[in-house]
Amino acid sequence: MFIRSLQFRTELVIYVLLDILPFFVLFFVWQAAFSGKTEINSFTLPQITQYYFLVMIIERVTSTYFENWRATEIREGKIDYFLTRPFSYINDVFSKDVGGKLVSLAISLPGLAVAFFLISLVLPVAPLSVAPHQIFIFIFFMITGYLIQFMIALWIVLLTFWFEGSSGLEHFKWISVSLFSGAMIPTTFMPTWIQSVYQFLPLKYIFAVPITYLQGTLSLTPGMFLELAIALLCMFGITRVFWHYALYQYSSAGG
Amino acid sequence: MSKPPIISITNLKKHFKVYKKKPGLWGSIQSLWHREYEVVKAVDGISFDIAEGEIVGFIGMNGAGKTTTLKMLSGLLYPTEGQPSVLGYNPWERKASFQKQFALVMGQKNQLWWDLPAVETFYLNKAIYEIPDEQFEKTLKKLVKLLDVEDIIRIQVRKLSLGQRMKCELIAALLHNPKVLFLDEPTIGLDVVMQKTLRDFIKAYNKEFGATIILTSHYMDDVKELCERAIIIDHGKKIFDGKLQDIIDKYARNKKLSLVFSEPVTKKDLQAFGDLKEFSDDGSHYTATLLVARKKATAVAAQVLSKFPVVDVTIEEPPIEAIIREVFSKEGS
Ligand SMILES: Nc1ncnc2c1ncn2[C@@H]1O[C@H](COP(=O)(O)OP(=O)(O)OP(=O)(O)O)[C@@H](O)[C@H]1O
Ligand SMILES: [Mg+2]
Numbered sequence: 269m270f271i272r273s274l275q276f277r278t279e280l281v282i283y284v285l286l287d288i289l290p291f292f293v294l295f296f297v298w299q300a301a302f303s304g305k306t307e308i309n310s311f312t313l314p315q316i317t318q319y320y321f322l323v324m325i326i327e328r329v330t331s332t333y334f335e336n337w338r339a340t341e342i343r344e345g346k347i348d349y350f351l352t353r354p355f356s357y358i359n360d361v362f363s364k365d366v367g368g369k370l371v372s373l374a375i376s377l378p379g380l381a382v383a384f385f386l387i388s389l390v391l392p393v394a395p396l397s398v399a400p401h402q403i404f405i406f407i408f409f410m411i412t413g414y415l416i417q418f419m420i421a422l423w424i425v426l427l428t429f430w431f432e433g434s435s436g437l438e439h440f441k442w443i444s445v446s447l448f449s450g451a452m453i454p455t456t457f458m459p460t461w462i463q464s465v466y467q468f469l470p471l472k473y474i475f476a477v478p479i480t481y482l483q484g485t486l487s488l489t490p491g492m493f494l495e496l497a498i499a500l501l502c503m504f505g506i507t508r509v510f511w512h513y514a515l516y517q518y519s520s521a522g523g
Numbered sequence: 524m525s526k527p528p529i530i531s532i533t534n535l536k537k538h539f540k541v542y543k544k545k546p547g548l549w550g551s552i553q554s555l556w557h558r559e560y561e562v563v564k565a566v567d568g569i570s571f572d573i574a575e576g577e578i579v580g581f582i583g584m585n586g587a588g589k590t591t592t593l594k595m596l597s598g599l600l601y602p603t604e605g606q607p608s609v610l611g612y613n614p615w616e617r618k619a620s621f622q623k624q625f626a627l628v629m630g631q632k633n634q635l636w637w638d639l640p641a642v643e644t645f646y647l648n649k650a651i652y653e654i655p656d657e658q659f660e661k662t663l664k665k666l667v668k669l670l671d672v673e674d675i676i677r678i679q680v681r682k683l684s685l686g687q688r689m690k691c692e693l694i695a696a697l698l699h700n701p702k703v704l705f706l707d708e709p710t711i712g713l714d715v716v717m718q719k720t721l722r723d724f725i726k727a728y729n730k731e732f733g734a735t736i737i738l739t740s741h742y743m744d745d746v747k748e749l750c751e752r753a754i755i756i757d758h759g760k761k762i763f764d765g766k767l768q769d770i771i772d773k774y775a776r777n778k779k780l781s782l783v784f785s786e787p788v789t790k791k792d793l794q795a796f797g798d799l800k801e802f803s804d805d806g807s808h809y810t811a812t813l814l815v816a817r818k819k820a821t822a823v824a825a826q827v828l829s830k831f832p833v834v835d836v837t838i839e840e841p842p843i844e845a846i847i848r849e850v851f852s853k854e855g856s
Contacts (some may be wrong), residue, residue: 349634352597352627354619355651519539520599523590523632523707 288383294320295391309456314394322479323451330414332421334365335438339428345521406478413474419503429514450476470499528572529735536604537566537591565591567759578729578736580750582843588759589739593705597627623652626696630708635680641691642676652699666694686717704736710745722748743840755850763850774849775841778820783835784809796823
């Protein structure tokens with residue numbers, strides 16, 4: 269069932285390169301910003317490099333790539349197969365994306381490891397010293413982060429039932445996740461209005477929270493886990509309602 | 524008291540809103556806040572009951588609303604009005620127990636996984652429908668043998684011919700032994716031999732499992748051979764529901780006799796035998812088409828054969844569309 273992802277094996281190499289390229293660009297921008305200073309907003313340059321490296325890992329694990337083809341599938345009426353059988357379409361979207369992701373991770377992780385090694389040779393990266401339980405919690409956040417990204421992507425797909433061109437929202441999703449999750453710039457560097465949106469939204473649990481936790485600049489509280497749990501539950505509920513109403517709009521084109 | 528119907532619909536309607544978009548970028552922008560639309564009444568108040576074990580021919584011209592009706596009966600489309608009942612369920616609720624008892628096959632819409640061999644879809648269906656191993660193996664073996672597709676089911680579906688794919692579609696739909704079957708143009712685009720194979724197969728399935736079947740087709744032979752009862756719809760409305768033979772007797776009074784001669788014949792001689800519809804004599808080919816009363820068709824053919832230098836003759840039913848047109852002009856309001 270993972271043929272689709274296997275077909276893109278060659279593209280994966282390109283994806284890894286695409287991950288690394290911006291990394292270097294970002295580094296030089298930051299290096300310029302740091303000229304003459306050792307610390308900005310309590311980040312040192314090696315810590316910033318480390319930050320972006322963790323962003324790169326999380327990005328690899330949590331991002332989704334199904335919006336476009338799933339939206340096309342719905343628009344072209346190709347989901348009859350699922351709707352007439354005792355098998356959930358959303359389960360299919362989920363299991364194929366997870367399956368594809370595991371395959372692509374297995375293929376690209378060695379590449380990432382090599383990339384990290386090379387980067388650490390040329391750029392100053394602060395070494396990470398983490399306890400096993402921290403890695404465990406980091407992985408936990410990657411899983412919940414994936415669920416958050418998955419559900420947002422799914423909402424975009426479900427909007428296709430009403431608006432044909434909804435997969436264009438993919439870019440909107442990308443921008444808002446980048447801005448409000450800390451993936452683009454550590455949030456302490458952001459203007460205050462973005463910081464307040466950031467505090468309000470659960471997107472921070474995808475990038476900023478786990479990264480700063482691993483870097484040792486954030487200590488987790490039970491309240492954070494509660495907030496994350498509530499956010500996931502709400503998103504799950506919204507997805508259910510969304511799907512329920514989307515089906516009324518289905519036109520099963522063709523035939 | 525007669526058995527309750529397996530399929531029952533009352534005043535079923537489906538109206539589509541079709542948005543009209545002006546061309547170009549400006550049109551797209553305008554359509555964001557002001558969308559003009561037209562209402563297409565695809566199905567407009569159809570009612571019928573179908574009893575267990577019946578094979579009903581559901582016929583009508585292109586765009587009459589056949590596929591739309593079947594999609595509502597399958598729970599794919601939400602009716603604008605009227606909730607159908609199939610096997611005592613409302614299809615829209617998509618209960619697993621309902622879905623395990625029916626199948627929808629669309630000749631024009633592929634339901635097998637395009638990139639995989641058909642046999643992979645069969646196994647996926649086995650998992651989805653929770654078919655016990657034994658039943659699965661037995662049914663698969665039987666269906667594969669009946670349709671003679673041993674070699675085909677291991678080839679990627681997109682590499683199959685239309686006829687080969689249709690056979691696999693049917694197998695995929697029947698593995699869970701559905702009690703109700705919706706067949707939407709299962710024989711479309713197939714050659715005469717393949718059509719016959721599928722017809723025999725559908726008939727055998729109906730006999731063996733007592734399955735209730737709704738069949739749509741544009742081929743008179745399909746409907747005539749399989750269905751005692753026919754429902755004719757036009758522009759979303761039912762215009763006939765009854766014995767197929769009745770409409771054939773009433774509206775298809777003629778059969779079509781196509782003739783090819785080895786030597787020239789005269790129009791006049793032919794006209795004595797029936798209504799001469801076509802006649803061509805280009806000096807080397809001599810052909811003619813006669814419309815002959817249904818009951819006399821074979822007798823007339825015999826006479827023509829003995830009187831004229833005939834090299835080829837075929838006797839055909841008039842096309843379904845011609846009959847529908849007749850029915851429509853007489854019974855439709
Ligand atoms: N999703 C849709 N959106 C808008 N209009 C639709 C849609 N599906 C069907 N229609 C319209 O509804 C009408 C009935 O279509 P339907 O597919 O049911 O016809 P049909 O009887 O199956 O015809 P055919 O013999 O050509 O398959 C047509 O006029 C068609 O244009
Ligand atoms: Mg149709």
